[in-house]
Every structure is written in structure tokens, then in C-alpha cells.
Amino acid sequence: MSQPKPRSGSSLIITILAAVMAVVGLYTIGIALNGNLDPTGQILYFSIAVLAFAFVFLSFTRMRRGIRIGAYTPVKVLSIVKCGQCSFKQIKNFALGDFVFKTLGKCTQCNVGDLSINGIYTEGPPKK
Amino acid sequence: MLPVSLHENDLLGSLFGNLGTISQLLFTVLFIALFFGFGQKLQMRQFLWDIDKGLRKLDMFRNSAKDLTLKTVKEIGKPSTDPGPQINVLMEQFLISPVDMDPAGIVGKIDHLLDVRDEKFKEDVRRIAPGADSSQVMNLENLVEASWALNTIYRIIRHFYLMGKKTNSIFIIIQLQALLPLIIQEAEAYLGAAKAFAEGQPIGDGIGPLVASRLMKDKEKRKVEKDVVVAETMMEDRRVIALKAEGPGGNVGKPGDAIKTIIEENVGKVTMVVMVDAAVKFEGENSGEVSEGIGAAIGGIGTERYKIEQEATLHKIPVYAVIVKESLQEAITPMKKEIMDAGEKVIERIKSLILERSKPGDTIIVAGIGNTIGIGQ
Numbered sequence: 001m002s003q004p005k006p007r008s009g010s011s012l013i014i015t016i017l018a019a020v021m022a023v024v025g026l027y028t029i030g031i032a033l034n035g036n037l038d039p040t041g042q043i044l045y046f047s048i049a050v051l052a053f054a055f056v057f058l059s060f061t062r063m064r065r066g067i068r069i070g071a072y073t074p075v076k077v078l079s080i081v082k083c084g085q086c087s088f089k090q091i092k093n094f095a096l097g098d099f100v101f102k103t104l105g106k107c108t109q110c111n112v113g114d115l116s117i118n119g120i121y122t123e124g125p126p127k128k
Numbered sequence: 129m130l131p132v133s134l135h136e137n138d139l140l141g142s143l144f145g146n147l148g149t150i151s152q153l154l155f156t157v158l159f160i161a162l163f164f165g166f167g168q169k170l171q172m173r174q175f176l177w178d179i180d181k182g183l184r185k186l187d188m189f190r191n192s193a194k195d196l197t198l199k200t201v202k203e204i205g206k207p208s209t210d211p212g213p214q215i216n217v218l219m220e221q222f223l224i225s226p227v228d229m230d231p232a233g234i235v236g237k238i239d240h241l242l243d244v245r246d247e248k249f250k251e252d253v254r255r256i257a258p259g260a261d262s263s264q265v266m267n268l269e270n271l272v273e274a275s276w277a278l279n280t281i282y283r284i285i286r287h288f289y290l291m292g293k294k295t296n297s298i299f300i301i302i303q304l305q306a307l308l309p310l311i312i313q314e315a316e317a318y319l320g321a322a323k324a325f326a327e328g329q330p331i332g333d334g335i336g337p338l339v340a341s342r343l344m345k346d347k348e349k350r351k352v353e354k355d356v357v358v359a360e361t362m363m364e365d366r367r368v369i370a371l372k373a374e375g376p377g378g379n380v381g382k383p384g385d386a387i388k389t390i391i392e393e394n395v396g397k398v399t400m401v402v403m404v405d406a407a408v409k410f411e412g413e414n415s416g417e418v419s420e421g422i423g424a425a426i427g428g429i430g431t432e433r434y435k436i437e438q439e440a441t442l443h444k445i446p447v448y449a450v451i452v453k454e455s456l457q458e459a460i461t462p463m464k465k466e467i468m469d470a471g472e473k474v475i476e477r478i479k480s481l482i483l484e485r486s487k488p489g490d491t492i493i494v495a496g497i498g499n500t501i502g503i504g505q
Contacts, residue, residue, distance in 0.1 A: 014177070075320070077329050077462050096327055099376035101341060101504040119338075120330045120502055122462040 018059040025052030075122040085113025094120060172298050175305040179289050182308040186285055189315045190278040193322040194219070197268075197275045200326040204264050205257020214256045218249070218272050219279045239431040249273075266377025267328045270501060274322040274460075281315050313457065320461035325378055330502035332458040332467050336404040339474045340372035340496025341505045349505055355379050356386035357505050364479055365488035369394075371495050378501035383426065384435030390493055391439050399490040401440060401447045402478055405497040406467075409453035416466035417453045418473045420481065425449030426497045446485070450477050 025048075031037070032045035077094035081104060088109040104115040162170070194215070201211045223245050226237040253269045254260070260268055285304065292300035324331050330338065344359030351374065352358050358371045369390055373381030391398050405425040409415065424436040424447050440447045452470045482492055 075462055077327075094327070094329060099328060099502045099504045100330060100338065101345065102376070119468050120463065121465045121468040122329075123465055 014059050018056045021052040021055045021059075025049045025056065028052065077120060077122045079117050080119040080121075081115055082118040083107035083110060083113040083115055086110040088113075088115070168298060172296075172301055175298075175301045176289075176293065178305050179285075179292075179301065179308060182312055183282070183285055183289055185312055186278070186282045186315055189319045190275070190282045193275040193278045193319055196322055196326055197271050200271060201257050201268060204260045204268065206259030207256055208258075211256040214252070215272065215275075218252055219276050221249070221276065235431050235434045238429060242429065242431065263328075263375075263377035266379050267325055267501060270378035270499070271322055271325040274318050274325055277318050278315055278322070281311060281318070285311060317457035317460050320457070324460075324462045325501065328376060328378070328502050330463045330468075331460055331499055332454045332463050333406045333460060333498040334463060334500055334503050335406050335452045335454075335467055335471060335474070336496035336498035337372040337375060337500035337503045338463075338468070338496070339404045339471050339478075340370045340494060341375070341500075341503055342471060342475065343368065343370040343494060343496075344372070344505055352389050353382050353385040355381040356383060358386065358390065359505070363492075364482055366482055366486055367489070367491045368482075369398075369491065369493050371493065372503075372505060373498075373500040375500035375503045375505055378499055380428070380497075380499050382432060383495050383497055384432035387436050387493060387495060388439045391443055391445065394491055395443075397491040398443070398445055398493055399486050400482075401436070401445055401493045401495065402450060402481060403436075403447065403495045403497055404450050404474055404478070405452075406454050406459050407451035408456055408459070413453055414466075415454045415458055415464060416470040418470055418477055419451050419453065420477055421449045421451070423447060423449055425451055448481055448485070450474050450481070 028045045029049040032042045032049065037045070078091050079094050079098045081090040081092060082088065084107075086107060086109055088107050098117055098120060100117055100120055102117045104117065107113045107115050197215055198212060201207065201215065205211070223241060226234055226241065228234055249272070250265060250269055253272060254265050257265065257268055285308070288300055288304050291297075292304060321331065343361055343363075344357070347359040347361050349357045349359045352371070355374045356371055357374045358369060361368050361370060371383065371386050371390070373379045373383070387401060403425040405427070407419075407425065409417070424433045424440070426433045426436065436447065439445075452467060452474060454464075454467055458464055458467065478494060486492060
């Protein structure tokens with residue numbers, strides 16, 4: 001593809017900014033709490049700390065959303081093998097070439113009925 | 129008021145303490161400039177970052193699907209030359225829908241176009257994968273289609289992203305940013321579908337064919353119309369003609385044509401048609417729930433539904449629908465257990481529908497609609 005690709009690196013800048021803001025927030029809250037300031041000064045430093053932490057919080061939630069929508073989890077697929085005559089039932093991992101109602105040969109338990117795949121399913125990824 | 133009386137060793141005080149009201153004025157101007165003047169710009173930049181991140185994800189998805197397609201074609205198809213360039217050509221394929229200024233006869237035109245497209249696609253896949261059997265060709269065709277869908281999604285989103293950037297239009301950017309989580313979810317489902325198609329695993333949409341195949345198990349089957357198999361069975365003293373797309377290759381067949389043929393073969397005998405299909409659930413509903421209704425339960429562009437509705441109206445045959453609820457993602461990814469288990473409930477529902485709505489000796493068509501990948505008969 002010769003078309004321009006979207007620019008990358010924005011999330012790194014945000015992460016660095018968030019880290020800087022966290023340091024600024026901690027530093028200013030430290031100054032505000034040390035007790036040497038008058039009330040106006042304390043309010044000013046608290047405001048800066050609140051703004052810095054708000055930025056960190058928002059960046060964090062944005063990053064979390066990005067991770068949530070992007071994570072693809074491969075699923076485990078299983079095949080149910082059943083005998084047409086006896087009660088034999090086996091659940092095995094799906095193998096390439098398996099399909100529903102595929103005959104797999106004689107039943108090893110009763111030696112009479114044919115084994116066939118009765119169903120193929122996935123339990124799916126665990127609910128978040 | 130700004131802190132004019134700040135302590136000597138205070139950082140901000142030493143910076144702004146002497147400036148007094150000038151710094152206060154500067155802060156106010158800066159605040160107004162940032163939040164009123166550049167607020168929208170800042171927000172747009174933030175949205176662009178989001179879209180940029182999403183776009184990179186979409187690019188990753190389409191590359192994964194393309195790699196998987198190449199790998200599967202090489203493994204199954206055993207091509208003598210590199211299939212990459214031919215797959216790239218397939219990825220950019222398109223369909224021009226017919227003119228609808230004069231809509232009379234448009235269904236036939238669309239049907240014809242879809243037939244040509246299907247045939248061409250199948251032929252192209254067969255050519256790039258000469259070692260694949262007919263069932264594998266169907267699966268590969270589905271796999272290429274999933275990759276095509278991911279490629280198309282990426283191209284469209286990139287188009288609007290670059291256009292939004294170029295024109296600086298916040299309205300394009302906002303819409304794109306709002307829709308992106310849904311689009312990414314859909315793309316993720318297509319990636320899951322590609323993996324299922326590569327391995328020939330049944331997908332959620334296959335619940336209709338699964339029910340039909342359970343009805344036609346151990347019965348004599350015959351092929352009618354394009355890729356549709358039919359078998360007769362007895363249920364509650366009624367003659368049931370079950371039909372589904374021919375499996376286990378990924379295929380939906382042409383159930384509209386098949387139902388038309390069966391009705392014409394049994395003129396005056398068919399008393400009802402029951403269609404079984406997967407249907408998109410609303411958020412909050414449980415997957416695998418079974419519901420019934422009236423009408424032709426079949427998705428797609430509408431040509432098959434049109435044929436069934438036409439034939440049913442012509443012969444005054446009632447059409448009933450039994451659906452299994454699932455999300456769009458579940459419909460195209462490997463079949464979940466709760467959806468597979470719904471198959472038995474569907475058969476019970478068909479039995480009660482038949483008992484309520486027909487008499488012993490009647491002929492009933494049960495059509496299992498959907499993609500039959502991984503489901504034999």
C-alpha cells in the first residue's frame with residue numbers, strides 16, 4: 001500500500017505528559033500541605049494539583065478504553081464426539097477437518113455404532 | 129485574587145508574586161484563549177489521537193487477516209506461484225449496484241450481479257488454490273471475503289480520518305470518533321470470523337443449517353438449486369421437507385430458489401414454511417434465546433427474501449420464523465455453546481408450531497438459513 005499511514009506516537013506523548021503531571025501534582029500538593037503558606041497560596045497549589053491529577057486520571061481512562069476495545073482473545077473450540085448406539089460421549093479439541101456429522105469410525109466402547117461429531121462449539125472468552 | 133503576599137521561598141510566589149494583577153490578567157486571558165479560542169481545536173486533536181489509535185488497530189487486524197489468508201491458501205491450496213498479488217487484487221474487488229431510478233425488475237438484476245460475483249470469486253479462489261477441494265474452496269472464499277471486509281473497513285475509516293484532518297472538519301472527526309468503538313468491535317469479529325473460516329469451524333450464523341441437518345440426519349438427501357440440499361422426514365405425522373445449504377464448506381446457498389422449486393414440485397400440498405435463522409439480539413438480551421414470529425427470516429441483500437415472499441403469496445402459504453438471538457459478533461465467530469444448545473429448543477418450537485398450525489398429513493418446509501461452514505448433512 002502506497003497511501004500514507006496514520007501518524008503514530010501520540011499515546012507515548014500522552015503517557016509522558018501524564019507522568020510529568022503526576023509528579024507536578026505530588027509536588028504541588030506537598031507544598032500546599034507543608035503549612036507555610038497563607039490560605040490563598042494553599043488554594044492555588046491545591047488547584048494546580050487537582051488539575052494535574054485530573055489530567056492523569058483522564059489519560060488513564062483513555063488508555064484503559066483503548067486496551068479494552070483492542071484486545072482480541074483467541075477462543076478454544078471443542079468437538080463433541082458421540083456414538084450412535086451406546087452412551088459414549090467425548091469432548092475433544094477441534095482438529096482441522098472436523099465438521100458436524102463427520103463420521104470418525106467405529107465406537108471403541110461398543111464396537112457396533114459409528115462415532116460421529118455431534119457438535120462443535122466454543123465456550124468463549126471469560127466475561128469481563 | 130492572585131497571591132501577592134506569598135511567602136518569600138514559595139515557588140509560585142517568587143514567579144508571580146511581584147507581578148500582581150498583571151499575572152492575574154495574563155492567567156485570565158490564557159484561560160479564555162485556551163478554553164474558548166482553542167477548546168474545540170484541543171478537543172479535535174484529542175479525537176484525532178483516538179481515531180489514529182483505532183486506525184492502527186484496524187490496520188493490525190487487516191494485516192493479521194491477510195497474513196492468515198496467505199498462510200491458509202499456501203497450506204491448503206498448494207499454489208505453484210506466490211498467491212500474494214492475486215489476493216491483493218481480490219481485496220480491492222467491488223460490486224456496482226444496478227441503477228434504481230426505475231426500480232421495476234431490480235431484484236432480478238441484483239440477483240444476477242450477485243451470481244456473477246459469487247462465481248467469479250469462487251473461480252478466482254479456485255485458481256489461486258488449485259490443491260483445495262470444493263469444500264475448502266468455499267472456506268477459502270469466506271476467508272478472503274472476511275479479509276476483504278477488514279481491508280474495506282480500514283480504507284473507509286482512513287479516508288474519513290485523512291479527510292477530517294485535511295478539511296479540519298470537527299463534524300467528520302466527531303462522528304468518526306463516536307462510531308469507532310463499534311467499528312473496531314465489528315472488525316474484531318471479522319478477524320475472529322477469518323480464523324473460523326480458515327479452520328472450517330461452525331459460526332453462530334450456522335444455527336439454522338445445524339437445526340436442518342439434525343432433522344435430515346440419516347435421511348436420503350438430494351441437491352436442489354444452487355448449493356442447497358433437501359431431505360424428507362416425518363414429524364408429528366406431518367411430512368417435513370428440510371433444506372439447508374450444502375456443507376461443510378462455508379456456504380449460504382440460494383434458499384429462495386430452493387423453496388420456490390419445492391413448492392412448485394408439491395403444488396397445493398405445502399401448507400406452511402418454517403424458517404430457522406440467527407437474528408441479531410438487542411443489548412441486554414441473552415444469546416441463544418429462541419423467539420418465533422411471522423415472515424421470511426433471512427438476511428442478506430433481500431433477493432432471497434423477495435423470492436420466498438413472492439412464492440408464499442402466490443400460493444397463499446403462511447411463512448413462520450423461528451429465530452435464535454445472538455450478537456453480530458457471535459454470528460460470525462465460532463458458535464458458542466448456548467447457541468448450539470438452542471438447536472434442541474428450536475426443534476421443540478417447530479414441533480409445537482406444526483401441531484398448532486397444520487393437520488396430520490400436511491407437507492411442511494423447514495428451511496435452515498445461514499452459513500453452513502463446519503456443518504455437514
